[in-house]
Amino acid sequence: MVDSAIESRRDEERARHEAPPRLLLLSVSLISAAALVYEILLMRLFSIIQWHHFAYMMISLALLGYGASGTFLTLAREYLLPRFGAAFVLNAALFGLSATLCFLAAQQVPFNALEVLWSPREWGHLVLIYLILTPPFFFAANCIGLTFQRYKATIGRTYAADLSGAGTGALAVVLLLFLVFPLNALVLASGAGFAAASLAWIALGMRPRELIAPLVAVIAALWLLVHWSGAELRPVEYKSLSQALRVSGAERIEERSSPLGLLSVVRSPEVPFRHAPGLSLNSPVPVPEQLAVFTDGEGMSAINRWDGSRGSLAFLDYVPSALPYHLLPRKPEVLVLGAGGGSEVLQAIYHDAERIDAVELNPQMIDLVSRDFADFAGQVYGQPSVRVHAAEARSFVAASAEHYDLIQIALLDAFNTSSAGSYALNESYLYTVEALQAYLAHLRSGGFLAITRWVRLPPRDEIKLFATAADALARAGASAPERRLIWIRGWQTSTLLIKNGEISDPEIAALRQFCDERSFDLAYYPGIEAQQANLHNRLKEPYFFEAATALLSPERESFTERYKFDVRPATDDRPYFFHFFKWPLLAEAFKLKGSGGLSLLDMGYPILLATLLQSVIISTLLILAPLGVLMHRSDGGLKNSRRSPVFGYFFAIGLAFMFTEIVYIQKFILYLGHPLYAVAMVLAGFLIFAGLGSRYAARITPQQAGMHISRATKAIIAVSAVYFLTLPSLFDVSIALPAPIKVTVVLALIAPLAFFMGMPFPLGLSRLAAEAERLIPWAFGINGCASVIAAILATVLAIHVGQFWLLVAALSLYGLAGFAGPHRG
Numbered sequence: 001m002v003d004s005a006i007e008s009r010r011d012e013e014r015a016r017h018e019a020p021p022r023l024l025l026l027s028v029s030l031i032s033a034a035a036l037v038y039e040i041l042l043m044r045l046f047s048i049i050q051w052h053h054f055a056y057m058m059i060s061l062a063l064l065g066y067g068a069s070g071t072f073l074t075l076a077r078e079y080l081l082p083r084f085g086a087a088f089v090l091n092a093a094l095f096g097l098s099a100t101l102c103f104l105a106a107q108q109v110p111f112n113a114l115e116v117l118w119s120p121r122e123w124g125h126l127v128l129i130y131l132i133l134t135p136p137f138f139f140a141a142n143c144i145g146l147t148f149q150r151y152k153a154t155i156g157r158t159y160a161a162d163l164s165g166a167g168t169g170a171l172a173v174v175l176l177l178f179l180v181f182p183l184n185a186l187v188l189a190s191g192a193g194f195a196a197a198s199l200a201w202i203a204l205g206m207r208p209r210e211l212i213a214p215l216v217a218v219i220a221a222l223w224l225l226v227h228w229s230g231a232e233l234r235p236v237e238y239k240s241l242s243q244a245l246r247v248s249g250a251e252r253i254e255e256r257s258s259p260l261g262l263l264s265v266v267r268s269p270e271v272p273f274r275h276a277p278g279l280s281l282n283s284p285v286p287v288p289e290q291l292a293v294f295t296d297g298e299g300m301s302a303i304n305r306w307d308g309s310r311g312s313l314a315f316l317d318y319v320p321s322a323l324p325y326h327l328l329p330r331k332p333e334v335l336v337l338g339a340g341g342g343s344e345v346l347q348a349i350y351h352d353a354e355r356i357d358a359v360e361l362n363p364q365m366i367d368l369v370s371r372d373f374a375d376f377a378g379q380v381y382g383q384p385s386v387r388v389h390a391a392e393a394r395s396f397v398a399a400s401a402e403h404y405d406l407i408q409i410a411l412l413d414a415f416n417t418s419s420a421g422s423y424a425l426n427e428s429y430l431y432t433v434e435a436l437q438a439y440l441a442h443l444r445s446g447g448f449l450a451i452t453r454w455v456r457l458p459p460r461d462e463i464k465l466f467a468t469a470a471d472a473l474a475r476a477g478a479s480a481p482e483r484r485l486i487w488i489r490g491w492q493t494s495t496l497l498i499k500n501g502e503i504s505d506p507e508i509a510a511l512r513q514f515c516d517e518r519s520f521d522l523a524y525y526p527g528i529e530a531q532q533a534n535l536h537n538r539l540k541e542p543y544f545f546e547a548a549t550a551l552l553s554p555e556r557e558s559f560t561e562r563y564k565f566d567v568r569p570a571t572d573d574r575p576y577f578f579h580f581f582k583w584p585l586l587a588e589a590f591k592l593k594g595s596g597g598l599s600l601l602d603m604g605y606p607i608l609l610a611t612l613l614q615s616v617i618i619s620t621l622l623i624l625a626p627l628g629v630l631m632h633r634s635d636g637g638l639k640n641s642r643r644s645p646v647f648g649y650f651f652a653i654g655l656a657f658m659f660t661e662i663v664y665i666q667k668f669i670l671y672l673g674h675p676l677y678a679v680a681m682v683l684a685g686f687l688i689f690a691g692l693g694s695r696y697a698a699r700i701t702p703q704q705a706g707m708h709i710s711r712a713t714k715a716i717i718a719v720s721a722v723y724f725l726t727l728p729s730l731f732d733v734s735i736a737l738p739a740p741i742k743v744t745v746v747l748a749l750i751a752p753l754a755f756f757m758g759m760p761f762p763l764g765l766s767r768l769a770a771e772a773e774r775l776i777p778w779a780f781g782i783n784g785c786a787s788v789i790a791a792i793l794a795t796v797l798a799i800h801v802g803q804f805w806l807l808v809a810a811l812s813l814y815g816l817a818g819f820a821g822p823h824r825g
Contacts (some may be wrong), residue, residue, distance in 0.1 A: 065137025067784025096193025155696020713818025
């Protein structure tokens, strides 16, 4: 026994100075890339089967697995290190096996996000999903953490391989999603885990070599399992696609997938679609046959059958969005943002628009209308007056030198998603103060900006939009904003018009005639009186009129403070247009639970809070509590008085790194045009260049670590301060550039900041390894726990205080770590 212990210590001493084989570092990079691909794929997959806000849960899950791994490796270190090769290969193979199987198992959990506030069972389901999806991250983290401990002298190299691999994975997943459907991509991520296991087997010279063949064979087995078992993505029954497919005779006739979304085309011959939001009951013309196109199971857009005759489109004159055409001179030039299936383009054609620029984010949607179903749609996108652009709305407007008589923002989301508050956590830069100012700047004198929204009761996003419009006009220097706004309401939708100029008396007369003929209600126009509102589609009170007059009066701030929902204008710093939650409403809603009061709540934000609470509890139980017990048993070479600074240092840099990363993800959503692009590019940039910073840190001795940590944190603060001052102007001048150039700009901006952000963690570990190497996995776990919490806490803070103050918090934490960490002792 004594000889065995002595030999084990000798092995550890040799390992202290040994460098990892390059092929093993490649294996580390591959398993990190696979874990990052798995993380982003879960974001896409849960956007399809659930909703967008589960993206934050995916980030938290990844970090929870990494944190739990640190605890496990601390406890199992003595057993695993002598068996490093077998443990690495086993964990890499287990990642490969569990990545696909865990998602398929999680899909079987009957979780209903709509009931999470009042059903304890759904909390249990949410925890169960957490636990099912965590193992792949746990196994991947074990590979990395074991390598940290096995090759202590070259922690920086391992960390660099880890980060650069994850960054490569972030780029690879975007390309992968253009080539295959998300579920197939998941199988490929599993395959990367088995490939990493095979590389490690070769790198460490393990026997028998023949074992590599079964590892490779498992990849094919998983592929066959997914395809032969009939495994498929099953959206929850409350999503629009699920409900549409329950109708007798309804069938999916086409599907397209890309990073921008999964498009599903549905035909329903027995019970035809009649999708014309807000259509007046007075319409003399029926809605034609339609095909429904769903994006990620929601956001239905209709492709209308059109025979080429103008008369068959007359139903499009009986929706609130048709109003501006009755106030404009004939043959206007029109910009449609969010063209989708082409209904708004057809509406412009019906009203004799001279030129129509149709902007649609997803090129595959354009292909469906202009190629696959072009004959069905009457070649709408091929008409002489129509020009179709595949672009993001803000980017297109910024790049355009054109001016229009009408800019129309289509109704982009589904009613049931909007009413459930499923977009509460979406960063939407389409409806911010700065966005409306940009649109108004592209209107000709006398032109209109028209925005249509669903009618929700009690009203919230309609009022928030009106408040945002009033603020945009005020900031633009309009002398009398109240003279430039028109607001009408149907039974299902409302339309807000903002004019580049003051509303004239003839326009008011045309407005009133339009509403009378279609039984639409006047909510606001210059000079409106209370008795003119709420006449046709009667509400208990004239809520829209009262809100409009209050928001245009000196009592505006008082109104927004006392209103039950958060209707403060959305800005680019706080781009959460669909966030309306206020804490007092929670208690009131629960009091009215028996009469349906909980439907007043937007579910996205409470689910975010529930996820934050669960992440704190679970990470504490799986990471902090076991580590705390271990610390009481042994001080690991550190005095009690120094434990707190070490804990504080790794916890602070974990929070700071995630806060900074999420701030820039949110900022670059506007610049790159889509959340997934921003997540992938920003993660790739931060991880790859942080990896280079870690590689540089590997050259620094433990004795010099403290000085370089201070320098790195100073550089992080300085670079971020420069970015805060210059990014808005840089975005303004470059947002119109082609996508590849914008990606290059993003990576160039991230490079210096991420390089320095990659140094504090490995330098702290290097210093710790010199003083108390047994605590390396402990520090790894603490950092992971902080990251778990930070991934969700960052979003909560961004909603309430904005991106600027979130960045200030991140830099303060870096300053605390750099100037008061344990390395200063």
